[in-house]
Amino acid sequence: MSSEQRVKLLHQQFEAYKEMNEQVSNPIESLQYYRQLSTIDKQKYIELFYGRNWKYRQNLFDIVKNNQHVFKHHHLEEYTREEQRYHSFQAMRxxxxxxxxxxxxxxxxPNIVTTTSVAMYSYDPAVCVKFGVHFSLYTKTILNLGTDKHKQYFENAQTLTDIxxxxxxxxxHGSNVRQIQTTAIYDKETQTFIINTPTDLATKFWIGATANLANMTVVFAQLYIxxxxxxxxxxxxxIRDKTNHNVKSGITVGDCGPKNxxxxxxxxxxxxxxxxxPLANMLDKFATVTPxxxxxxQIEDPDKRFAVQLASLSGGRIILSYYGAITSLNALSIGIRYAAIRKQFGLPGEKEQSILEYPLTQLRLIVPLASTLVYTIAAKAINNLWDTTQNNVFNPNKMAEIHALSSVLKGKFxxxxxxxxxxCxxxxxGHGYHSFNRLGVMLHDQDINNTWEGDSNVLTQQTLKFCMDQKNRFINDQKPIQYxxxxxxxxxxxxxxxxxxxEDYLCPNNIxxxxxxxxxxxxSDFMEDLTTNLNNNDMLKSWNLSFAFKGQQISNSYADLYCFQQWQELNLKNDSVLDTIFKIWCLTLLxxxxxxxxxxxFNISDATVKKLLMKFSNQLKDEAIGIIDALAPPDEILGSIFGSSDGDIxxxxxxxxxxxxNTFQKVTWWEQIHNK
Known part of the structure; x- marks a missing residue:
């Protein structure tokens, strides 16, 4: 068979498949059916969930849509690792x-940057992180910890003259930053710091944008004089000479290898x-070394000085909470659209029905949609709080609540x-296992959010300590709680x-x-347990014993309360859909x-909770496609064939x-199949 005949046959087969598919069910019409059921004001939802700077989100999406030759999804193009790195750099530039x-x-x-960053994360987390490593970590560290002498470095970073x-x-060492081992020994004769990696464990590892890209880096090291x-x-x-990109003398730069x-x-x-x-290369806003x-x-207490120096890093942890919520929403956009289109089973002699109609599917998709929307509001709230307190970033008292909240919300979301x-x-x-639908890629890309910017299990101890300190402050010291x-x-x-x-199960005051x-x-239970453990152990062991069984639940409870408070502060009225969303989330808490x-x-009935969950998830099901249409990114950003907004999946x-x-390619090693 000639190549032309083969192409013609494939075309005929495709048209036959297309005709058969439309006879069974029309996916475009199926999605449109659910779209017409929705009653929401889409613009209202965009502004509610993405905030006053939502136009910057749309601006980024338009850039991607209008420059498809640059912005391509690696999972749709089957790029190699090297190709992914090159294309993510091109997208960043x-x-x-x-x-x-x-x-x-x-x-x-600052919220403009937050809104833009969250939109970029929806397109490609790797591009967003590469952008963030340079601008939010490297550049902002120069701004926050540097002085006038470092202005040129800051300007070079702003223009990408330096990366x-x-x-x-x-x-x-990861979470325990204070015990890092890299050293910076001051040499008075030459007025330089001598940077060394004294052991293998002191190797700087997992440093983003370093294996191929960066020519500069901010190195954190133990100072010795x-x-x-x-x-x-x-x-x-x-770390690299900009004229030829060669690694500088005395420095070894290597690749960490393939990742999940x-x-x-x-x-x-x-x-x-x-x-x-040089001496001038120490970022010395809070501490300096004379020639x-x-x-x-300025800060004599080493603990406070250390906390202040790392305070600006909270921004990364805070925005990760937003990334988690938005990732859930993007996944649900794919899952819910597919569930509206996909038809399976039905009564004998009747047409198959969309799987979105099945109560089990509603519990699996609609209930998480409600929770995700509540979490999105909470993530937006803490990011807004951070964005409006930039002037207080080095004030530990002002930042304590933000630090405690971000320490639990990042991991929870x-x-x-x-x-x-x-x-989803x-x-x-089986289609969900295909790379073209992005869900597997999405999982592997976002899973690291549990680890970087602080291991989520470790960070919740910060949240617990904050809550316990505030309770003790009021009970023991009779001082008002300021948060x-x-x-x-x-x-x-x-x-x-x-x-x-x-009605008792749905009353906000009861919840x-x-x-x-x-x-x-x-x-109270934790503090009592800690006191008991202290009778036989030192503080460290007692804390660890109590925290292992009781601590994480407290941090999660604090997060739930914060989410509740932020939704209530919206003061939403006369919107039955948003009311239903909140009811479903509250019922999941019960x-x-x-x-x-x-x-x-408490005489709470398990049967009543489940009955109400089914009732309200069935109601919200009819609004789900409208909500997704309002809040999901465009197809060019979502990058999932089965999440396509037109339904022609x-x-x-x-x-x-x-x-x-390689769809129709014969393998080069075909002879080995038949030759024994």
């Missing part, structure tokens, strides 16, 4: 040229051997995103509350009381903790399959 987001705009309204990385994590240690400080180090995801980021490792950097070797600082993606993958059946999220602890009192009718009750009780409440004499899928690189 193109965004920098086209976005028009300047440093002055950031100063006037920088952020060298904090080591092979042997005349044999005395002065803690961790930051130093600007040139985010292969568009060139994570590298760095080893330093007697690398000298004669005298250490001077990342873990939830993993769960949602897996559910299974909703798509809004925990203010209730001053007046909280046990009161009788009955669940006799459906609020249960959330406050749970957090207060868990805090369902998740029903044993705790029952064991403490099967035709697009087969066209993509037919046009694949």
């Amino acid at each position: 193109h965004f920098h040229q086209k976005l028009g987001v300047t440093y002055d705009m950031f100063l006037s309204d 920088g990385s952020f060298s904090l994590t080591e092979l042997g 005349d044999g005395n240690q002065y803690g961790v400080h930051a130093f600007l180090v040139e 995801g985010l292969n568009g980021i060139d994570n590298g490792f760095l080893i330093f051997k007697n690398v000298r950097v 004669s070797g005298e250490f001077k600082t 990342a873990t939830y995103a993993n769960k949602v993606i897996l559910e 993958r299974q909703i798509l059946g 809004a999220s925990l203010k209730f602890l001053e007046t909280f009192a046990i009161k009788p509350i009955k669940f006799l009718k459906d 609020k009381y249960l959330l406050e009750y749970k957090l207060d009780k868990q805090l 369902d998740n903790e029903i044993e705790l409440y029952k064991n403490n004499e 099967y035709n697009k899928f087969m066209q993509k399959i037919y046009s694949g690189k």
